[in-house]
Structures are given as C-alpha cells and as structure tokens.
Amino acid sequence: MTTLAIRGGTVLTASGTHTVDLMVRDGRIDAWRAPGTADDADTVIDATGLHVAPGFVDVHTHLETVVAGVSTADDFASGTRAAAFGGTTTVVDFVRQGPGEDLLERLDDAGARARGRCAIDYGFHQIVGDVHETSLGQLPQLVAAGVPSIKLFMAFPGDLYSDDSQLLGAMERAAELGVTVMVHAENGLAMEYLRTRARERGDVSLPWHAKTATPAIEAEATRRAIFLAELAGMPTLYFVHVSSAEALAAIADARRRGLPVFAETCPHYLYLDVAELDRPWEEGADYVCAPPLRTREHRDRLWWALSAGDLSVVSSDHCPFCRSTLFPAGQRDFTKLPGGIAGIEYRVPLLYDAALRGKIPLSRFTDVTSTSPARLFGMHPDKGSLAPGAHADITLLDPRGATRTGASDHHMRVDHSAFEGLRLRGSVHTVLLRGRTLVDRGRWTGPEDGGRFVPRRPGTDLYDRRALPDGDEGVVAG
Structure with missing residues (x-):
C-alpha cells in the first residue's frame, strides 16, 4: 500500500476552488484533509x-x-506523451471505418x-463511415467493448459521408442502445458543389477553403x-468542433427545449x-481545418457560449501534419490538403491562460477541459x-509560470x-x-x-431523462 499527500495547493473543481490537502492511496484519491494535516503519507508533494x-x-x-x-x-x-506535457491524462481517439471496412476489425486494429x-x-x-445494416448491427458489440459513441459525417461525399436516411437509421439504433452520436455538421453536398465550381474557375488558393465552407453550411447541417x-427518438447528440455563431444558435435552441444536445x-x-x-501558402496551409477558421465575430460568440454553457467541452481535435507532407510536387490546391491543426499539448495551457486573465472562471476552465468531457462520455467519476475514489489523475498548474508556444x-x-x-500566463507544473x-x-x-484502455459506459450523466410518458422531456445541464 502506497500513500501520497499533496499539500498546500488550491484544488480546482467544476463547482469552485477549495483550500484542502489531498490524500492518495494506491492510485486513487483517498480523502480530502484540512490544510496542513496531510502529513502521514509515504510521499509528500508541496503544492504551495x-x-x-x-x-x-x-x-x-x-x-x-x-x-x-x-x-x-x-x-x-x-x-x-505530448498530451501529458500539456496536462492531459486521458484522451479519447477516433477509429476510422471507411467504405467497405468492417467496424470491429478497425476497432481491433486500433486497440x-x-x-x-x-x-x-x-x-x-x-467513426461509422459506411452506414448499413451490418455496421449498425455491430453497435451492441461496440458498447460491450467499452466504446459507446459513434461519429457520423454530414460532409465529405465519396468518403465518410452519410445521407439523411443513413443518419436517421444510425440515430435510431443509437437511441435504442444509449450510444452517443457525434456529428461532423457541414452540408457536404453543398460544399462539394461550391468547391467543384471554385476548381473550375481556378480559385484554389487558401482563402477559398473558407469561402466554400461558410457558416451557413455548418448551421444548416x-x-x-x-x-x-x-x-x-433523440439519442444524446454531440456536435464536434463547432466554429460559427449560426451553428451555436441552433444548438442553444435545442438545449433550451430540453434536448440532450451538447457541443x-x-x-x-x-x-x-x-x-x-x-x-x-507555406504558412497558411497550417491553418486549413474543417470547419474552417472564422472571423473574429464568430470567435467572440464562441467565448460567450463557453461562459454561458451552450458549449460544454473544449477538445483539441489534434490532427497534426508536418509542412513537408503538405506540399507534394509543389501542389497548391486547398482541396488536396488533408487539413488539421496540432493542439493536444496546448489545449490546457491556452484555456488556463484564459482563466487567469478572467475570460472564464477557473471552475468553468476545469469543467470544460476535464469534468464535463468525462461525464459526457462515461468516464466520471x-x-x-x-x-474520493477517483483515479489519482492530477495536474498541478503554476499561475506564476509562463508557457511558450513556439515550434521548438x-x-x-x-x-x-x-x-x-x-x-x-501559467504553466503545467506536475502531472500524475x-x-x-x-x-x-x-x-x-x-x-x-x-x-x-478506459472502457466507457453508455449514456451521459449530464442529461436527466426523467421523462413525460412520451419520453421527450428532460433537463440539459453543463
């Protein structure tokens, strides 16, 4: 039996801050102690x-x-390893099933x-990129394997795209099983039309990436x-990488109606x-992602929604590519770029900086980067x-420190x-x-x-399904 004490620090939770000592026993939180009283452990970390x-x-x-x-x-x-340097102790990664591939074989391969x-x-x-009866019939096996969440794409025709009938069928099955449905919401057919027209005109420079994937395309989807x-039948619905004010408005409306919709x-x-x-081009290509980056007005609206609770989570969407892989044979066509931004190490420092500058409360910072993600995806407590009883996954942050964000x-x-x-402002000090x-x-x-590997439970404890007889009422939290 091993014990650890963390003394002198200010504990952050989603509900507030607490001046307590933490006791850890055999890899789990054992108890909260009054300040200065955790002195009977094998190891002591001074968190003053x-x-x-x-x-x-x-x-x-x-x-x-x-x-x-x-x-x-x-x-x-x-x-x-990079995630840990950035204070993250758990990640949930995406397993891709493309056309013609078997869902469970892809999961086994990733594992x-x-x-x-x-x-x-x-x-x-x-990721269910090939929606049909066979793949949907494998959803119970996914749940049994501790993977109770699927991702559906409304974008990228010819690759991962699902039409409305496929989306509806997958959502029905998910609702029956308590599976969370994650959605990449962009109108793929409209976007492909605009990009085909742009290529025909020769408009393939980087700004056209955003001009052919407008906020309206995200909002409609x-x-x-x-x-x-x-x-x-309303499965839990989770929108990934929301970027625009118009999409936020649709999400906020659904939440006001009591639907289990998160973003x-x-x-x-x-x-x-x-x-x-x-x-x-050699620099701008680093910023191609889906959906595209938006104007400052959208960015301001995202910060407001983060504070107000219409956004429940900040994730990295870490999808890193080196510049050397982005320019085969001098190619200069935005439609040929894979797209993605590296952020797994910077996610926590960026949001901690925002909290220290007063942009969001420390409790909200903790909630959207740790507690709500765990609650939404079946890993809490x-x-x-x-x-007490939680895994002793603990990140100590230094508000007096500083974090550099350069390539080196x-x-x-x-x-x-x-x-x-x-x-x-602020830095990651210690990660356990x-x-x-x-x-x-x-x-x-x-x-x-x-x-x-963390097997996850289906459903979320951020939504109360105490329902009326027709099952269409609930309370959304977070």
Missing part, C-alpha cells in the same frame, strides 16, 4: 501556490491515422496499435442533425481567425474528478506551431497518472507505456 486540478480529458484526437492519403505526424506514443504504447490513459470513439435526431469547440476556433489563410517548445511531432508567438508522476517541472519522469 499551485492549482491542483483533476487530470485533463481530451475527447477528440486523431493519432496514428491517415487523412487524404497523408499520415498524421503523431502516433499513439508521441501524441499521448492493437495503442496497447502498450500510450503514456496516458485512452479510449476510443468509432447542425439544424438538420437535430431534426433527424428528434425523428429518431464542443477547439482552441484554434477560440484563438485564431480566418485571416491566417491570407498568409503565404474515475476521470475528471478529485472526489512543444513535444508534438510537428514542425510548426499554429499558436506561434502567443504569451500564455493514477498517483504516479509523469511530468515534473517540464521533465519527463514516468513510464512512457503506462497508459491503460
């Missing part, structure tokens, strides 16, 4: 002047995957590649996904804007919590930084996974293969 947060949870990453024929720069080993190579704990979401989910945004939509696409400062395997030049130190003041001190 530090914030003590539950290990951060990133529920949207793309590690060791291929997009548009290009492999992401980070694999399971490098990506999870085999991740096993024994992750520095932090990990789970999976299943968001409204349609909510409509289809209601027809299907995330990402650091790049909060800190960057569409002007980045006006850079020279083991993850996202410092309550991070541990991700990318040759650039989308957040180059930002001066962030189940009571074992991984990072200590910028130095790696733990095992690089100690991450475990």
Whole structure:
C-alpha cells in the first residue's frame, strides 16, 4: 500500500476552488484533509501556490491515422506523451471505418496499435463511415467493448459521408442502445458543389477553403442533425468542433427545449481567425481545418457560449501534419490538403491562460477541459474528478509560470506551431497518472507505456431523462 499527500495547493473543481490537502492511496484519491494535516503519507508533494486540478480529458484526437492519403505526424506514443506535457491524462481517439471496412476489425486494429504504447490513459470513439445494416448491427458489440459513441459525417461525399436516411437509421439504433452520436455538421453536398465550381474557375488558393465552407453550411447541417435526431427518438447528440455563431444558435435552441444536445469547440476556433489563410501558402496551409477558421465575430460568440454553457467541452481535435507532407510536387490546391491543426499539448495551457486573465472562471476552465468531457462520455467519476475514489489523475498548474508556444517548445511531432508567438500566463507544473508522476517541472519522469484502455459506459450523466410518458422531456445541464 502506497500513500501520497499533496499539500498546500488550491484544488480546482467544476463547482469552485477549495483550500484542502489531498490524500492518495494506491492510485486513487483517498480523502480530502484540512490544510496542513496531510502529513502521514509515504510521499509528500508541496503544492504551495499551485492549482491542483483533476487530470485533463481530451475527447477528440486523431493519432496514428491517415487523412487524404497523408499520415498524421503523431502516433499513439508521441501524441499521448505530448498530451501529458500539456496536462492531459486521458484522451479519447477516433477509429476510422471507411467504405467497405468492417467496424470491429478497425476497432481491433486500433486497440492493437495503442496497447502498450500510450503514456496516458485512452479510449476510443468509432467513426461509422459506411452506414448499413451490418455496421449498425455491430453497435451492441461496440458498447460491450467499452466504446459507446459513434461519429457520423454530414460532409465529405465519396468518403465518410452519410445521407439523411443513413443518419436517421444510425440515430435510431443509437437511441435504442444509449450510444452517443457525434456529428461532423457541414452540408457536404453543398460544399462539394461550391468547391467543384471554385476548381473550375481556378480559385484554389487558401482563402477559398473558407469561402466554400461558410457558416451557413455548418448551421444548416447542425439544424438538420437535430431534426433527424428528434425523428429518431433523440439519442444524446454531440456536435464536434463547432466554429460559427449560426451553428451555436441552433444548438442553444435545442438545449433550451430540453434536448440532450451538447457541443464542443477547439482552441484554434477560440484563438485564431480566418485571416491566417491570407498568409503565404507555406504558412497558411497550417491553418486549413474543417470547419474552417472564422472571423473574429464568430470567435467572440464562441467565448460567450463557453461562459454561458451552450458549449460544454473544449477538445483539441489534434490532427497534426508536418509542412513537408503538405506540399507534394509543389501542389497548391486547398482541396488536396488533408487539413488539421496540432493542439493536444496546448489545449490546457491556452484555456488556463484564459482563466487567469478572467475570460472564464477557473471552475468553468476545469469543467470544460476535464469534468464535463468525462461525464459526457462515461468516464466520471474515475476521470475528471478529485472526489474520493477517483483515479489519482492530477495536474498541478503554476499561475506564476509562463508557457511558450513556439515550434521548438512543444513535444508534438510537428514542425510548426499554429499558436506561434502567443504569451500564455501559467504553466503545467506536475502531472500524475493514477498517483504516479509523469511530468515534473517540464521533465519527463514516468513510464512512457503506462497508459491503460478506459472502457466507457453508455449514456451521459449530464442529461436527466426523467421523462413525460412520451419520453421527450428532460433537463440539459453543463
């Protein structure tokens, strides 16, 4: 039996701050103690002047995957190690099923590649890119395997795209099983039409990436996904990487009506804007993502929604590519780029900086980066919590520190930084996974293969389904 005490710090939770000592026993939180009384442990960490947060949870990453024929720069080993340097102790990665592929075979393959190579704990979401009776018939096996969430694409015809009948069928099955449906909401057919016309005119420079994927294209798909989910019996609906005010309005309306609709945004939509696409090609290509970056007005609306609660989560959508892989044969056509921004290491420091500057409360920072992701995706209270019994995944943050965001400062395997030049208040001081130190003041001190698979429960504890007889009433929280 091993014990650890963390003394002198200010504990952050989704409900507020607390001046207490933490006791850890055998990798789990054992008790909260009055300040200065946790003196009977095998090891003591002095957290005086530090914030003590539950290990951060990133529920949207793309590690060791291929997009548009290009492999992401980070694999399971490098990506999870970089995440830990950024204070994250659990990630949920996407398993891609493309046309003609078997759902369970793809999941087995991802599990085999991740096993024994992750520095932090990990789970999976299943992308269903080929919706038919066979793949939908495998959803109960996904749930049994601890993967009770699927992702459907309303974009990218010819690849991962699902039409309305496929979306409706998948949502019906998900509602029956308690499976959470994650949606990439962009009207793929309209977007493909606009991009075909742009290519015919020769408009293939980077700004056309945003001009052919407008906020209206995101908003229409968001409204349609909510409509289809209601027809299907209303599974829990989770919108990934929300970028626009119009999409937010549709989500807010659904939540006001008591529907189990949740949404995330990402650091790049909060800190960057569409002007980045006006850079020279070799730099601007770093900022191609889906949906595109928006104008400052949309960015301001996202911050407001984050404070107000219409956005429940901030995830990284870490999808990293090196510049050397983006320009085959001098190609200069935005439609050929894989698209994606590296952020797994910067997500927590960016949001911590916002909290220290008063843009969001510390409690809200903790909620959207740790507690709500864990609650939404069936990992709470083991993850996202410092309550007794939770895993002792703990991140100590130094409000007096500073974080640099240059290409030479991070541990991700990318040759650039989308957040180059930002001066962030605060820094990650110490990171523990189940009571074992991984990072200590910028130095790696733990095992690089100690991450475990986290089987997740179906459903979410952020929605109360105390229903009227017709089952269409509830209370949305978070």
